[in-house]
Amino acid sequence: MPADQSSSCTPRPAHNFANNIMDMNPQGRRHPHCNKWPQRMPSTLFRSLLAFTLASCALLSARQASAQTGGTTTSAGGASGTTTLVVGDFSYYFEKYVNGQWVQMNSQDQQYFFNRARCECDTAKEAEVKILIVANSGTYQKISAALRNTLISTDGSGRLYASANGINCLSPTSYIGGVSGSCTNLLDPGTYAADFKMSTFLSQNRWESPAFPVAWLFNSLTSTCGGTSGNSCDATTNCATQGSNATIYFWAQTTTNAYPDFSDAAFGTVSLVGTVSASPDTISAEGGNEALNVSWTWPAGTTPSATSFSGVQLFCQRGADLQVFKDGWFSPSFKTASSLCGADAPASSSSGPFAGLNPLYLCSGLIPAGTTSHRISGLQNGIPYGVGIAAVDRFGNVGDVVGPVYATPIPTVDFYTNYRDDHGAATGGFCMLDRWHKRSGAMTVLGLLGLGIVVGLRRRRRRGPPGAGTLLLVLMAGTLASSPATAESSYLGNSFSEGQPSEVWKGSPRQFAIEARFGLYTPAIDAEFSGNGAPQPQSFIFGKKKRPMWQMEFDWEFMQAFGTLAVGGVIGYYKENAYACKQVELVATGICERSGDNTSLRLIPLAALLVYRMDQAAQEWKIPLVPYGKIGLNYTIWTVNDGDGNVPTYAGGGRGQGGTMGWQATVGLSLMLDFLDPGAARGFDADAGVNHSYAFFELTHIDASGLGQGNRLHVGDNTWFTGLMFEF
Numbered sequence: 001m002p003a004d005q006s007s008s009c010t011p012r013p014a015h016n017f018a019n020n021i022m023d024m025n026p027q028g029r030r031h032p033h034c035n036k037w038p039q040r041m042p043s044t045l046f047r048s049l050l051a052f053t054l055a056s057c058a059l060l061s062a063r064q065a066s067a068q069t070g071g072t073t074t075s076a077g078g079a080s081g082t083t084t085l086v087v088g089d090f091s092y093y094f095e096k097y098v099n100g101q102w103v104q105m106n107s108q109d110q111q112y113f114f115n116r117a118r119c120e121c122d123t124a125k126e127a128e129v130k131i132l133i134v135a136n137s138g139t140y141q142k143i144s145a146a147l148r149n150t151l152i153s154t155d156g157s158g159r160l161y162a163s164a165n166g167i168n169c170l171s172p173t174s175y176i177g178g179v180s181g182s183c184t185n186l187l188d189p190g191t192y193a194a195d196f197k198m199s200t201f202l203s204q205n206r207w208e209s210p211a212f213p214v215a216w217l218f219n220s221l222t223s224t225c226g227g228t229s230g231n232s233c234d235a236t237t238n239c240a241t242q243g244s245n246a247t248i249y250f251w252a253q254t255t256t257n258a259y260p261d262f263s264d265a266a267f268g269t270v271s272l273v274g275t276v277s278a279s280p281d282t283i284s285a286e287g288g289n290e291a292l293n294v295s296w297t298w299p300a301g302t303t304p305s306a307t308s309f310s311g312v313q314l315f316c317q318r319g320a321d322l323q324v325f326k327d328g329w330f331s332p333s334f335k336t337a338s339s340l341c342g343a344d345a346p347a348s349s350s351s352g353p354f355a356g357l358n359p360l361y362l363c364s365g366l367i368p369a370g371t372t373s374h375r376i377s378g379l380q381n382g383i384p385y386g387v388g389i390a391a392v393d394r395f396g397n398v399g400d401v402v403g404p405v406y407a408t409p410i411p412t413v414d415f416y417t418n419y420r421d422d423h424g425a426a427t428g429g430f431c432m433l434d435r436w437h438k439r440s441g442a443m444t445v446l447g448l449l450g451l452g453i454v455v456g457l458r459r460r461r462r463r464g465p466p467g468a469g470t471l472l473l474v475l476m477a478g479t480l481a482s483s484p485a486t487a488e489s490s491y492l493g494n495s496f497s498e499g500q501p502s503e504v505w506k507g508s509p510r511q512f513a514i515e516a517r518f519g520l521y522t523p524a525i526d527a528e529f530s531g532n533g534a535p536q537p538q539s540f541i542f543g544k545k546k547r548p549m550w551q552m553e554f555d556w557e558f559m560q561a562f563g564t565l566a567v568g569g570v571i572g573y574y575k576e577n578a579y580a581c582k583q584v585e586l587v588a589t590g591i592c593e594r595s596g597d598n599t600s601l602r603l604i605p606l607a608a609l610l611v612y613r614m615d616q617a618a619q620e621w622k623i624p625l626v627p628y629g630k631i632g633l634n635y636t637i638w639t640v641n642d643g644d645g646n647v648p649t650y651a652g653g654g655r656g657q658g659g660t661m662g663w664q665a666t667v668g669l670s671l672m673l674d675f676l677d678p679g680a681a682r683g684f685d686a687d688a689g690v691n692h693s694y695a696f697f698e699l700t701h702i703d704a705s706g707l708g709q710g711n712r713l714h715v716g717d718n719t720w721f722t723g724l725m726f727e728f
Contacts, residue, residue, distance in 0.1 A: 085142055121345060563616050578594075
């Protein structure tokens with residue numbers, strides 16, 4: 001360290017305590033060993049304290065371990081006893097057979113495992129279950145001490161019982177003369193006394209039961225299963241129960257008494273459900289193009305999505321009894337006895353073509369419970385099909401098949417096919433730049449937009465586009481604007497003061513504006529067809545009703561002189577739907593007989609606009625009315641969908657998707673909302689940067705016909721819009 005930076009503090013010499021004492025006592029120099037104790041004293045005290053602490057901890061740990069693990073204790077008379085086992089000394093787990101091995105169930109498996117299919121099968125390992133009991137920490141010492149101190153040498157006795165009759169299989173009132181008729185011994189239902197050795201926990205710390213059929217749990221619901229009637233536990237009488245709980249009891253006995261060590265709690269419960277709680281009550285089917293549109297209803301008061309339903313699956317057959325789809329095309333979301341134990345499964349009690357619930361007849365995957373319709377595609381037109389429906393619950397149970405109903409797929413005519421059949425010219429595609437150089441009108445509009453952008457860049461060279469924070473504040477504007485009005489405030493510098501005279505409020509700088517608007521729209525597709533008696537495909541399929549068009553616009557205000565000049569971008573959304581026509585009837589009669597297929601037209605309009613707002617009077621003289629005008633180019637993406645939701649392809653050429661170029665112009669009048677509550681408007685500006693808020697109404701002419709191109713779909717309209725604008 002440099003000399004000029006050296007510390008002024010001098011460190012104290014190490015070990016100077018003893019030296020100072022020796023210097024003070026001249027005799028210390030003659031007997032230095034008598035004066036070494038000050039040096040060793042801190043170390044000696046520390047070692048003594050550490051030894052005392054370790055000894056105390058060891059003693060306390062030994063006592064605590066003895067108290068927790070069931071070590072022997074000695075009374076005043078010298079007799080020794082044991083700590084009593086409690087139900088919390090053990091944990092239990094269920095195991096199931098999967099792919100050749102036993103695996104532990106998770107909580108969801110355990111909740112939904114015990115269903116009808118597993119109850120009806122007692123010959124398949126997949127319909128069996130094991131119970132694993134694990135001794136928790138400290139239980140080993142309890143069992144060891146208990147067995148060591150019994151008056152008669154014993155290995156102890158462990159049993160497993162199941163009961164669903166409100167009988168506590170561990171309570172003296174049940175097992176004195178009654179347990180054999182009220183509780184099912186899961187080790188051997190033929191005798192209530194079948195057990196295993198509690199000493200097993202001393203060698204393995206766990207015990208795994210033999211596999212036993214799920215049917216034993218279902219049949220524990222009655223008193224006919226157990227004791228001398230144990231052979232009835234494999235019956236299928238109770239497999240169709242709608243829902244009950246079986247309680248599992250662990251009999252743990254380590255003493256010579258005739259009762260278990262604990263009787264205060266059950267080991268756990270399992271839900272036994274063998275029947276779905278409800279099924280659809282009606283089903284209907286209607287032919288579509290190579291498809292059937294199936295719909296169904298539920299009984300009154302049934303809300304499938306709020307119950308234990310997983311959903312529904314559809315069954316279908318072709319002709320009398322032919323399957324429709326290839327083997328394994330759809331997988332069942334349910335279990336049946338026949339799928340678990342094959343030929344050993346009991347005969348089905350249901351009737352009809354789908355009585356066996358054969359997965360080969362499935363024609364859908366699992367359809368969510370709240371859904372009430374489904375389209376079966378990939379069928380053959382002109383062939384009758386039978387369709388049925390069955391409910392599936394979370395236990396894997398499946399209800400009886402409702403139906404079948406019969407319907408025949410038929411060819412249908414979607415909007416694009418009908419449009420092309422009427423000699424419509426739009427072949428689809430997104431080409432929009434070809435032949436632009438031949439269109440002077442388009443070039444003029446593009447020139448105006450380009451001029452506006454150049455001027456804006458020169459005037460606002462230092463201003464960039466709005467950041468994400470600004471856009472977020474604008475999107476929050478509606479929420480902020482709806483807050484309760486407060487007392488009028490005047491903005492002074494960077495703060496508000498109540499009750500003081502207001503100065504002229506100029507507001508924050510204005511750079512951008514955002515609009516959200518809504519209008520009723522009908523694309524002018526029929527304008528392509530002229531003359532008396534000409535086909536009108538738009539109104540023929542969708543009707544003449546106007547439907548909502550939603551749009552968002554973002555403007556950059558690049559010049560504010562006498563009014564405001566801006567360039568803006570627009571995006572919107574429009575969709576209309578209708579049922580497609582049946583082809584045979586349409587060709588034969590010219591009348592659109594509606595089918596079950598849906599056809600739709602979707603528009604996504606995009607536009608680039610030059611905007612002028614005559615807001616000088618509003619800014620200078622607080623006149624809240626602001627007229628404005630807009631002009632620019634647009635490009636509309638249009639898509640037609642058929643009954644399968646696909647974009648149709650016309651046999652004579654063309655595809656039902658493309659883009660149409662055009663131009664548009666708007667005149668409108670907006671109302672500045674600041675005058676309704678000037679104080680709130682100023683606060684809105686200060687908090688969110690929104691300088692002004694407007695409500696507006698405008699008339700728009702949209703010419704989206706391709707700018708002279710002859711093969712474009714005409715999707716423009718003359719319409720009105722209304723909405724809100726926020727300027728910031």
